[in-house]
Amino acid sequence: MRSEASLGLKVAAIGGLLFLHLPILLIFLYAFTTEERTYEFPPPGLTTQWFGVAWNREDIWPPLYLSLKVAAISTALAMILGTLVAAAMARARFFGRDQISLLILLPIALPGVITGMSLRSAFGIMDIPFSTWTIVLGHATFCIVIVYNNAVARMRRLSGGIMEASADLGANSFQTFRYVLLPNLGSALLAGGMLAFALSFDEVIVTTFTAGQQSTLPIWMLNELVRPRQRPVTNVVAIVVFAATFFPILIAYYLTRGGSETAGMGK
Amino acid sequence: MTASAILRPRGPADRLTGLFWRRPGLLLLLLITPPLLWLGVVYLGSLAALLLQSFYSIDEFSGVVKEEFTLKTYAELFRPQNLDIILRTVVMAAAVTLTCAILAFPIAYYAARYAKGPWKAAFYLGVMLPLWSSYLVKVYAWKLILAKEGILGWAAEGTGTGFIITGILSIPGLEGSSLSTSPFGTFLVFVYIWLPYMILPMQAALERVPTTMLEASADLGATRSQTFRTVILPLALPGVIAGSIFTFSLTLGDYIIPQIVGDSARFIGLAVYQLQGTAGNIPLAAAFAVVPILIMLIYLTLAKRAGAFDAL
Amino acid sequence: MNAAVEFQNVSRHFGPVKAVDRVDLTIAEGSFFAMLGPSGSGKTTCLRLISGFEKPTGGQIRIFGEDVSTTPPHLRNVNTVFQDYALFPHLNVRDNVAYGLMVKGVGRSQRYAKADDMLALVKLDGYGDRKPAQLSGGQRQRVALARALVNEPRVLLLDEPLGALDLKLREAMQDELKALQHRLGLTFVFVTHDQHEALSMADHLAVFNEGRIAQIGTPQDIYDRPATRFVADFVGSSNVLPPEMTQALGGPAQWASLRPEATRLAATGPITGTVTALRYLGSGTRVVLDANGTEIAALVPAGLPVPAEGDRTAIAFDQKALHLMEGA
């Protein structure tokens, strides 16, 4: 019905959004506090010095670099693997299909602490030393499903007709992939990739198990928060990350928007 | 028109396509093998490695794992204090899931049904941004909000509503010297952190409820609330279940939040983390880990039956 | 006879789009009223104005004499069979049909009894326990009908209910609907863009064009005496003659329509032309002539000789078959 929302609904919806955002405002506020070691409310004073301090803290950069690297590799891997399963699952039903869909889902359906621990014990058993790749292994595993979900939703919407149309017009499978599937799947993959990237970038639960002595940005933050020393610096980093994710998320939204709308109107 | 009716293959790509056409299973196999290797070998393999460890035991004095098959560790899992942890976690996960569902519904519903154009984008961003802004910093922000001398306390003092907080803290089971040291605080932070994971699938499911369905209901004489109960809710259920998979599983496994906010009572995630990392009791940690695996497998089976997978 | 539905100068504009524009309309109680028109002409919007899912931006709507401008949809005793049926996928057929009674608070056994009656009425006894997904298109349509009828509405609105069905099934359903309307004595308002359907089913019909009513009348009125070129063109496959030709044929300088069935091929006649197309219809062949730039079609009944493409031939017809139309 295109009528107006009732007042109660509006209040509840707006209230819910506010609930989601008030703590974030606080994070912003405390990036400017003059108090260095602990949070105290209200903040005793405001300053912008922490941005400069953060910039000059050289211990931020290696974790940041590691996090970016891990997120990039995991996302790339997840995009390849996720697209492959999505392509396979979009093709006819086959034996074991349901089991596979469960398997894809498992890494996010099972608590991260379990994924992390399993990988850790597997590394232990196989004597694999911790490295960037051990972190990637964990991240890519749960990123696959993010990419998969986006890709499979788009494939479901994409009429199977256009793939057949392409073959009908003389394109071989590779040409069909290159000229029809990829352009149509592209935005969904990109959106999935961005979500996967953001997820990997902020992951701490699994990472603590697979990082060994390496420090990703969230692990660095955890140490900073637990052992406060220029605590506002963590807030500054959080804000920068927040600002950096704002546009990718917005872009991801516009890329997949058509999707949700058609989905909303379809049967 | 001289072209032949049958074209000759122009290169290996054409020949391969022909092969795929003649043997459709081959392409499927090629597609599915790499991800299956990854998930089946890396992931399931690791899970198996973990489960294997739950049948080992630990030398009580040196803390070294004894790699001999035993059920001793499971026996230990069934000690009352461990059962307490399991029960406490499951109750918390259920409460968090339920609350998330209730809080998420109006947001998801408004975003799906009424928000249009830029408002829709605003709602989307409004849900996504908290989701992707640093989890740790958010949790610490909550610690600050909930502390005795924190923002809520400060606001309550200013508005004379301190009795509400005192009231909550005097409810049996939620006692604490402040919200930040009360199980209620843990609950609140869980709800806050996982809420977006509930909103998104719920919104997707609600968007799939066709408008004509709602019109049909009104047309047949149903009031708004009747339509809500008898049409919207059942049709949105898969989305709710999909969201609940996230909130439930995330609560089962989190070990950061109960460490920072709450009364130090262990949850499964924290227990697993500490048994593994702090105490080095990998067998018991593994046995503990079996619990959420079982719970989630049952949950997933039920969810699948309710058609929730398509709503993820 | 009372008016079931009355539109007084009703408009529904969506921004610049005049979906319905200053429409006056009276639908008599107990009649089978069809709304016909091309896609986008405002038919669905009209129905939605009656059921209350749209509010007029101007004018007044009365249902059985009462102004309904403040009555929400669920309080109007008007039910709709939706174009896509809009069956509730989570309820079985019986619960779908009983839905209207359930929301009114009718007890379970009573409403199931009534629902089963309705299912019998649409010849679906025994299908009560199926889910909508397990039904064929025609069966779903009948469930939608039963569901709309269970509330005993005084007006039933049907939005292209047969659009998705194949010809054979569609004809069967047309007969069924017509019989049902007869039996129940309800007012049916039926939307379609298929002129055969409208002509064969309705007592009265309104032809829509761009949000306005181009003509309103009985099927015979519309078919035999189209008021405008648009109607002549849209309904049936009339020939439309430009003013000069009408004049040349002995009429006034006005647009006129001439039905192909009213013509016959002849050696000589008032119109001559070259055969440009032949179309075999089973019951006859439609012959299209080019008469000095105007396309004229004539119907040759099965059995009579058919000219070949490119032949020159003449058309003869009874003068009174020439029907004059309004300016446009």
Add this chain to the structure above:
Amino acid sequence: MNAAVEFQNVSRHFGPVKAVDRVDLTIAEGSFFAMLGPSGSGKTTCLRLISGFEKPTGGQIRIFGEDVSTTPPHLRNVNTVFQDYALFPHLNVRDNVAYGLMVKGVGRSQRYAKADDMLALVKLDGYGDRKPAQLSGGQRQRVALARALVNEPRVLLLDEPLGALDLKLREAMQDELKALQHRLGLTFVFVTHDQHEALSMADHLAVFNEGRIAQIGTPQDIYDRPATRFVADFVGSSNVLPPEMTQALGGPAQWASLRPEATRLAATGPITGTVTALRYLGSGTRVVLDANGTEIAALVPAGLPVPAEGDRTAIAFDQKALHLMEGA
């Protein structure tokens, strides 16, 4: 004349479903061949067997004499106009049309020139830069056609290409398609479930029923001389007379068909009955009688008097209009 497509005892079973079952079929080169049949009768599956998207579970398919059992779709010089058009949403109209040339490696300027030719052919010059979403249904259909034609296929397959269009547009497209086929001299295989369409467009047509071919022949053959009750019933709206009635009318004890157009109402005649339904068709009225339990329809041309429901009346017809059919 060569055979463009030949089916030799071809079957396509999906588990227990016999979508296509032991079909023998020959489609002559350059003909306009229609496949007609109710929903689910196997028409689409037949087309997909020709284009290669389905593989026969039995029998052999030849295209221009060559066995295609190992030829994948992209190597068959056969193109399809899909029911939902299946235009590439990410490409503009020109790139859609040029797609077949692009994958063959034809250079940009050359393929665009050819694509523009094709667009001119389907009267869409100047639409090259639009995206498919910006076109109307009829225009999309023509793009799909141009896209399929650009490869100069030797057989063009069309799967209910006009199903989604409204009557007016459909008739226009029918004429266009027919004209195009004439001009290009291609073999068209056209699937539809609309008998009018099939009859008016095809040179030859095959009537499908439950995966098998019920009859194959020219439109006249099919319409005037249906081979089985199913064909008589499905094609046109023939009356089907049971053996006893045929016998009573002076024929052998066999099922027979009698077209309503071949009958007239009379005071006395071989068949009498009560009028049970009237259906106004614009060009006439269809009168349905109940003759001792058998429903018989007669067509009263516009202008002649029409009896009222419940009247008793008789039907007269030319004895040779009675057409005998096979047992079933």
Add this chain to the structure above:
Amino acid sequence: QVTEIGAAEGQVNIVAWAGYIERGETMKEFDWVTKFEAASGCKVNVKTANTSDEMVALMNEGGFDLVTASGDASLRLIAGDRVQPINIDLIPSWSTVDERLKDAPWHTVDGVHYGVPYMWGPNVLMYNTEVFKEPPTSWNVVFEEMTLPDGQSNKGRVQAYDGPIHIADAAQYLMFHKPELGITSPYELNEDQYKAALDLLRTQRTLVSRYWHDAFIQIDDFKNEGVVASGSWPFQRNLLQSDNQPIASVIPQEGATGWADTTMMHVDAANPNCAYMWMEHSLSSNLQADLAVWFGANPAVPAACTDGRGMSTAETCTANGMDDFEKIRFWTTPVSNCSQGDGACVPYYRWVSDYIGVIGGR
């Protein structure tokens, strides 16, 4: 066992308690790493651990060269073959080590040394001086419900250590207040004594708002959560005092448990040369002196109190309990074979799971 020290490998990885290995990041003055790195060419990588159990786990996992293990971890590491004997001949400063520590049982087994003493100190009772105008005299403020001097109950305003070894604190409290239980060592408890200690801890559970295991979170809690008393380390006291918070600490009449930490070397240490260099460096008296002041504890090298090379003075050493060595009951790992007989005592693994139970309210 290493017989000679070769060239530096370039780094050394150490598991340490928070605040043990400072490089001037928390406070500029406290830095005993930078110079070492420059002099030895060994980069020092520190992983902080919050509990002894975590240290053991980290060492079991491997990848570290050294660990600053407390007495409740050291023997476990030795029994588990996680650490290797130390060749004291390669450590010239060994001779300067406190005689009381040289052969201490928590790092010497059958006369073999498994580490170099690092530091020792008491677990003090830290309190808020605005609430306690007079220093509390008994641990009862954290064990029993009572009205504090400011007129409010201690309920919800005290903390306790989030490690099973805290059971020993309870046992020690009982040793003083319930002599009838016959506790001789808080680390050697028979079933009855153990049960009594757990009961006391269950009472404490109702008072404690949150258990602490992270020094910095405890500091936060004293500032923001209204916590006024808790067992603690001098480290937190020093930091809070330097922040001008009204905080002090005391060793109450019951005495205190304490820790004596040893730098131990992993059996598979990848950087043995740097490890030996660090061990030698760790005994230098200026490091020991600064560390003692920083952490509020006692140096393993007595000279550090007096030679004036670092910040310690004879007074600070006395204040930190340098002379109370005999009064402090050092953390050791409880084992079942104890002075009360073989199998008479409750072993550590039960301490672990029972303490989890107590914190969970059981």
